[in-house]
Amino acid sequence: MKVLAALRWFISVGFKVLRVVPLATSLGAIFTLVSQVGSLLAALLPLKVIILLGSERIPSYFPPQLQGYGKTALIVGLGAAALACFAIHLLAEWLIKRLAAYGASSLILHSRKLALFENQEQLLSKAYQRFAETLAGGVFIVFAALALARVYPLQAVVAGGYFVTIWAMLVLSRRLIQVLREQEVGDFVRLVGVLANLGFFVSFATIVLDSLLGTRVSVFWAIVTLLLVRQLFRRLASLVGDIAILYSQRLQLNALLFHGHLYAGTAIPEGARGLWALAEPDISGSWLTPLIERVGGTVAGGVEVHWVQSGTPDVLMGVVNSVADPKRTYLVKLFGKNRTALARHEASLFGAMECTAAPLPRLCLVEQVENFNCHLFDWPMLKTVKLLAAKDALRAVTAGLFSVRPSSSLVALFTRSRPMIWQRLDSKLQERLRLFARDDELSLLDNFTASLTDIKAKLEAMPLAIITSDLPPDALWLDRQGELWASQWGYWALEPVGASWPVSEKILPLLPAAFEEAQLLRTDLKAMTIWHAELAALVFAFDKACQRQAYRTAIELVEPILSACDSIDGHASKE
Known part of the structure; x- marks a missing residue:
């Protein structure tokens, strides 16, 4: 990510957002700042209560303004203040979400564009909230730095020097080192978080060393400073991370916010x-x-x-x-x-x-x-398959895979990782099918539900074959002997032999020839019949239709599935 380009883009977006929704953005930044301060106080005050509980009297390093109160009153007051600060933090967070939703919807309405991509409202809402947090974080950092300089000047110098040093090192290393230059946004954000935590420990070590050398800063203000430094580095890391994430979404955000930008996909x-x-x-x-x-x-x-x-x-x-x-x-x-x-x-x-x-x-x-x-x-391939012959070639690849017996290690690897087709057949699916079934098809679905256990058992007992889906025509090749090969295997799976064969009226009758050819090469297919292969093909098509929510297509496959199942049982009874 280019730092200067990201900052310029962020500033241009900031002017656009403030111009369109000035009130919501300002209130969002204010409430974000209130939330951060409330969170800081809610973390600090209980620590003071614990210190008081462990002391016989009010410690001398407490501010003079608090010394006049009794110990009990101070404990109750600080505890109540901690709860109030936490409640303010929660209320501010709720208001921030409401303002983010309002600001995002206002920005979309102002853009006057068609829907550009899925979940654009959610993306813009999160981006808008992140933008408000960035503004509030910047304000918080400025006030925290001024407070640090007033309370503990040495810590301000150390924190500022650490920030400048790390910034210079990051810029220089990203220019000189190729690996860092190509670093993903998420990796960069995590690196910034680690460096922010390291900065906190540098400040902690400075306080310890300063105390050992005889500092004039009281323990009370040392503790306050430590918490303030922690929040300061957290806000810095969050600010850098928010800008980096927003910049990675710049194409979508530009298209949503600016009239002159069109969205043509991700960069x-x-x-x-x-x-x-x-x-x-x-x-x-x-x-x-x-x-x-x-x-x-x-x-x-x-x-x-x-x-x-x-x-x-x-x-x-x-x-x-x-x-x-x-x-x-x-x-x-x-x-x-x-x-x-x-x-x-x-x-x-x-x-x-x-x-x-x-x-x-x-x-x-x-x-x-x-x-x-x-x-x-x-x-040793010669050429790709012509586009007009791609469907026949794909079917030939499927038939060729029937003849390749998967190794036992491959079967074990796959079954440990992915659900098999008999595991994907869920009886709850029948409830959804009934929503799309005609009255005369309900009894057929009842028979299917009653036979589902038997169908799953038959599929589970069948030998497996490798299948591959989404093979584009470019992935089909011919060698010099006219043999078909495929070059893309990133979507392979294991299914019962016969699965992935087309079930159209013209192609399904060609399955017996392909299956019989595979039987000649695989001894484990001898116990199978063609009806087993048809059952696998039909159930696989049924499963795919259900995944696409093409429930009418799935219902039309129920009767052929039951018929294939009956044929298997009829053949078994004859034997």
Whole structure:
């Protein structure tokens, strides 16, 4: 985050907010300041009560104005004042939330724009409240610094010197160190919080050292100073964090607040710019060549890469060839910072499979390149599938996966992590289906509910197959023998064999041929019938329809599901 740019943007937004809702913003800042002072006093006064309770008389370092009261009266008075300050703090917080909601709605009405994105009112309300807190925090810091300079000048010098030193170090380090420059907003806010806590301990050490050297500051004011310094550093950390978070949301806030700004999606994050920089011709060879050499030995003449569409945002994909040996072909994939879970899920599939076959490629290497996840595949592919043939190719990939038996370690890994289809079938779902069912379909739903336990037991007993959803056409490839392969495996799952097969009237009748071909290659499918596979396909489609809340589609699948279940039972009784 650029500090000066963030400050300029914050000031421009501040003028805009104050111009549109001056009263609500001013009151919000005032109540925020009252809340902070109330919170500080509510924390300080009980400490004084504890000190009085542990003393036989009023300590001499208490202010002269308090010495005239009796000990009991002072304890009761300070305790009541602590409760009053806490009540004021709670009341101020309630008023702040009400003012934030009013200010946000006023700003949206003033912008006179269509709805730009989901939860825009909540985002603007939180941003507006954060803005008011920042204003109040700035005022609090100014008054706290003046009070500190008046009560304990040495502490004011130490706190100010620490702040200037840390500020200079942060600015300098973010300019010189690449890792800090690309730091996420959340990491930067946490770092500022740690530095603020360190500043408190520096002030604490200063008080201890000053006391040992014979300070003239009383214990009472030393305690007050310590609490004041703690609140001062907390407010500073909160102020920096609030500005950083607001600046990270500047595209949405600009679109909501300023007439001349349009919202076209989130900004390209710094991590994404770094990701795409790795694809530049002058840079790609420097990190690709060592990866290829680790897998296939020395590369004579370097490598050349042809970048191809991955079909998935923030995932860079390229076909890499050795210049001296064009037949040595690899597929490299770089995952953006927001695709870390996708990369790990893909790597877990190939890490747990002992062997791979079409459509699963061979994963050669998992590595980190400039803090980005990188996968390198052996890739003797020729070309991508044409768009018109993508649906047939996707179905062929599904059929090919029926023939690949998942390893026991992969099954154990997945079942410990994700709910299986028989676990996702909830009897409570029937209540929602009944809301969309016609009168003549209610008895059918009753039969489905009665058969649900049996259906789940049948699915649980079936062998599993790997499935992958959301395969874009760009992820489907053909090798020189015409074999189909897929390049995207970040969304794989395990389901009973037959699941994910299309259930349309034209495609479902093609399932028996694909299933019988898989039976020839997998001995664990011998005990299954085609009706088992159909049941898995239909229940999987039913589950997907329910997830999309397409309940009419789900209801239409109930009768075929029951029919497949009856066919399984009928075949079993004949045997």
